[in-house]
Amino acid sequence: MPNSQRLDLLRQLREQAGLSQGEAARLLGLTGRQSRLTVGAWERGDYAPDERRRTRFIGYLWDHLRLRQAPQRFAEVWEILVEEWGWEELSEAEWRGLTNQPRTVEQKSKPVAVAAPFQAPPPTPFFIGREDDLAHVSAQLRGDTGQVVALVGMGGVGKTTLATQIAHRLRSDFGDGVLWADATTNDPLPVLQSWAQAYGQDLSEINDLASRAAAMRGILAGKKVLIILDDVRSPETIRPLLPGVASCAVLLTTRDQDTARVLNAEHYVVEEFSEQESLELLFKMLGAGRVTAEIEAARAICRLSHYLPLALEICAKLLARVSWQQLGTLEQRLRDETRRLDQLSLKDLNVRAAFEVSWQTLTAELRTFFPMLGIFAGRAFSPAALAYVSQRPEEEVTDHLIAFVALSLVKSPAPGSFQQHPLLADFAQSRLGDATTAHRRFAEYYLTFCRTQQKNYPALEAEFENIMRAMQITFAQQQWRMVMAYADALMESWLRRARYSEGRLGLQWACAAAKAEGASETMVDYLIRRGLLCAEQNEQQEARSHLQAGLQLAEQLGRERSLAEAQYHLARLAVEQAQYEEADEWLTKCQALYQTLGDSAGVARTLHLRAFLLHRLAQYGTSNSLCLQALDIQERCQEVTDLLATLRLLTDNAFEEQDLTRAEGYALRSLQLATEYHDHSELVKAYWNLATLYRRLARYPEALGYAEKAVERFTQMGNRAFTSYALYEQSMSQKLMGDYAASLATGHRALTIMTELADEYNRIHCLNHIGALYLQLYQPLDARRCWEEALLLAKQLHHPKTSELEAQLAGLG
Incomplete structure (x- = not known):
């Protein structure tokens, strides 16, 4: 179809000559009452006249439209008729019949075909990952219904890079071209002109935006074109650039989800890289050798860049400048949160500048509010917390x-929860100025939250990062009473939710606060709890130090209940280290104190611990008897945490006595109670017991699943002893499923931890197991070495595996 915008020139020339459509029809030899309409249709490009009217048209243009006065203008107009109506060029004879002037317009016999334009930038040589994104968006754009897709995401996340990659991938799918425009422009007219020129057309004489946009749509009509509009900020600006035809597809990149919605675009959120993708980028840009040599520093750089592609690209290019610079040097610089954004800059690659673009789009009200988000430093938070900090409804x-x-x-990872990317939070905090008042309100809010939610462990769990940061702020501001108030409110949840590392840090601050306030009575409790948490993470020496300090202070203050508690935990340490005589002495002392105080729950704990000592000595019957006495008291006192520990010991005794039915009953009851009371520490230990149970019941896949889950959770908790027990169970299941190589590797992991913890009792079990694996793998010398080491330890500890080890070594000959 002829281009109406170009042919409109005929109308303009006619009107300049003062002719009506009817007069033009007569001069062109048309007759009939509707002839003027025919002239209008030609001028609009509805259809082309028959070329038999060629001679009349030459005379019409030359004489009646007065182009005799401008021969070159005549040549240009005729060129339009050649291209739009498909008429022949003027011959040299025809031109000489009109004028002696030379022609400056190049003569063409037919319109020249224009190659399909491809305006996308070159792809980055370091593109990695994003295969799912590429596949999903490409499939949408290949549709037959004129799809509009928007890549949405924060600044620096890689939207333009992804759009470029998509353009190159889909080049063959859009045979009529790929058009690209920087959508930050406020004037779409030059964009439309550049696109028209890409198809050999000139819209420069059409200065009205709506008309030029309509002309461009005419050019694109029937063509299969992909249009990419990069960095869209305003729907009003880019609406004239939308093709509005089913054969064309549009890909937008924008930070604004609402803009995508207003434009009826299918929006696709572009996320940050995964850790693996981040490392792949460093490998690709810096080389495998350099990154592998400092792999932990590389991982740290990825974490500190928070997997933002722009930040990672800058880091890699900064490191690439100096081949001998260590990755660890950059890692240390990035750890300074106050200067991190300044480090992430190289020429025109600048994370702060990328965020500044978003800042400039904010209203004055949002600019006032935005810096408050920096207080949360990339942690998830609730509107209620931010409302208190900002003092707004x-x-x-x-x-x-x-x-x-x-x-x-900001993202909303869950209903009622919001979270900012940590680098954006750095940017927000840099806009905050003096944060003293905001930090004080932050600490006040979370102390109130801890007090009101003290028993609501899931609620506390969701806010633990903010709570610990708030406690740290109160410590830094030397608000000693608030520090102690935090410790008092969090003590039980640190244990119940297995937050041992946070608890140890919090109690370190609390001890300093108690010392500053001269609060000796409170200090006793903090020292004992610190010892308990250290013991849970198998830091035996530090645990003993805190417990001894608590014991001495309790004696000085006459705090008998605290004295008994310190003695009890020292007895636990002694049992774990196979110091059974010392354990018995401590148990005798604390049991007597608990009885004097009438503390039934304390007496039950000592019964349980003595039962555990007997379990270690393979006296399972007596151990069961004491466990049942403890269990009776704990059920009456509703001491759920202690009850769970007793159930776990009864499960272990049942295993040793080969009573798997009884073991399953205790294990499932432990799982139910731990789940019901949100006791993460005991819940994971229940997983470990179930792994043992299902292994013995020959249900190996279930056993392996529980063991792997237990390993993961114990590792997160920092409980190294139980991590080693769970690894041992995992190795046992792998062996029984025939995966000897994996079993051996896992067994050695367990043995390493047990050796580091000086856990000789369980080392014997693990060495025995590894020896059996070596024998299975036809390595009898290694098997002998393991069993001889195990036997030496077993004899020293009077271990129940002594006879079995002797028999196995005898069998080797």
Whole structure:
């Protein structure tokens, strides 16, 4: 179809000559009452006249439209008729019949075909990953219904890079071209002109935006074209650039989800890299040798860049400048949160500048509010917390947060929860100025939260990062009473939720606060709890130090209950280290104290611990008897945590006595109670017991699943002893499933931890197991070495495996 915008020139020339459509029809030899309509159709490009009217048209243009006065203008107009109507060029004879002037317009016999344009930038040589993103978006754009797809995400996440890659991947799918425009422009007219020129057309004489956009749509009509609009900030600006035809597809990149919605685009969120993708980028840009040599520093750089592609690219290019610079040097620089954004800059690659673009789009009200988000430093938070910190109504705060989500400045990972990318949080905090008041309110809010939610462990769990940061702030500000208030409110949850590392740090601050306040009575409790948490993480020496200090202070203050508790935990340490005589002495002392105090729960704990000591000595019947006495008291006192420990010991005794039915009953009851009371520490230990149970019941896949789950959780908790026990169970299941190589590797991991912890009792079991694996793998010398080492230890500890080890060694000959 002829281009109406170009042919409109005929109308303009006619009107300049003062002719009506009817007069033009007469001069062109048309007759009939509708002839003027025919002229209008030609001028609009509805269809082309028959070329038999060629001679009349030459005379019409030359004489009646007065182009005799401008021969070169005549040549240009005729060229339009050649291209739009398909007429022949003027011959040299025809031109000489009109004028003696030379022609400056190049003569063409037919319109020249224009190659399909491809305007996308060159792809980055370091593109990695994103295969799922590429496949999903490419499939949408290949559709036959004129798809509009928007890549949405925060600044620096790689939207333009992904769009470039998509353009190159789909080049063959869009045979009529790929057009690209920087959508940050406020004037679409030059974009439309550049696109038209890409197809050999000139729209420069059409200065009205709507008309030029319509002309461009005419050019694109029937063509299969991919249009990419990069960095869209305003729907109003880019609407004239949308083709509006089913044969064309549009890909947008934008930070604004609302813009994508207004334009009826299918929006696809572009996320940060995974850790693996981040490392792949460093490998690709720096070389495998350099990254492998400092792999832990490389991982740290990825974490400190928070997997933002732009930040990682800058880090890699900074390191590439100096081949001998250690990755660890950059890692240390990135650890300074106050200067991290300044480090992430290289020429025009700049993370802060990328965020500044988003800042400039904010309203004055949102700019005032945005810096408050930096207080949370990339941690998840609730609108209620931010409302208290900012001293604004919660409804208003929620509205602002929803606006930030739409602008890709905040995410909402769960209902009622919001979170900012940590680098964006650095940017927000840099805009905050003096944060003293905001930090004080932050600490006040979370102390109130801890007190009101003291028994609501899931609620506390969700806010633990913010709570520990708030406690740290109170410590830094030397708000000693608030520090102790935090410790008092969190003590039980640190144990119940197996937050041992946080608890140890919090109690370190609390001890300093108690010392500063001269609060000796409180100090006793803090020291004993520190010892307990250290013991849970198998830091035996530090645990003993804190417990001894607590014991001495309790004696000085006459705190008998605290004295008994310190003695009990010292007895636990002695049992774990196979110091059974010392354990018996401590148990005798604390049991007597608990009885004097009338503390039934304390007496039950000592019964349980003595039962555990007997279990270690293979006196399972007596151990069961004491366990049942303890269990009776614990059920009456509703001491669920202690009861769970007793059930676990009864399970272990049942295993040793080969009573798997009884073991299963105790194990499942432990699992149910631990789940019901949100006791993460005992829940994971229940997983470990179930791994043992299902292994003995020959249900190996279930056993392996529970063992792997237990290993993961114990590792997270920092409980190295139980991590080694779970690894041992995992290795046992792998062996029984025939995977000897994996079993041997896992067994050695367990043995390493047991050796580091000086856990000789369980080392014997593990060495025995590894020896059996070596024998299975036809390595009898290694098997002998393991069994001889195990036997030496077993004789020293009077271990129940002594006879079995002797028999196995005898069997080797």
